[in-house]
Amino acid sequence: MIREVARIEIDPVDTERFEAAVAQAIPHFRAAEGCRSFRLDRSVDRLGQYWLVVGWDSVAAHVDGFRSSSGFQAWRALVGPFFVGPPDVDHVETALDGF
């Protein structure tokens, strides 16, 4: 499994509405092929900064599969209007699982 890590910035005044929109979009990830887990983290240092952490079977499941799907379009329709810039996306694998 790999994890998509996406840093998302929104206007802090939209915090509640953004989190509600993300919650509403969860079924689109749950239905996505190869999607294993979904979490939204909120920065406590920088208001309006979020980290989306989504587990996928592979990078392809995310990039080739999900991004071409209607689920992705639904996700972006819900949350895209809150983005103040393009999300900064990385894909990671565990190098060391300390404890």
Place this chain on the structure above:
Amino acid sequence: MIREVARIEIDPVDTERFEAAVAQAIPHFRAAEGCRSFRLDRSVDRLGQYWLVVGWDSVAAHVDGFRSSSGFQAWRALVGPFFVGPPDVDHVETALDGF
């Protein structure tokens, strides 16, 4: 619990030695007061990019406690020489735990 999320960049030629140095430093986190978990993620998109994800009881346990400790000095002595710039550090809390 909060999580420290630190983006670390190293020269890709140092990958193996960097990961070995991080592994060697794990006991300093295990011994740190208020430290709950430790993981190092490796980017599969950008060679030499890593994400350190450390669970703490609070931001203060990390910033006021650990950073003033000899364990932090030992950590930095082991891994600091590999950094090509200062790590980009954020602290996050779970906003939505989807699945």
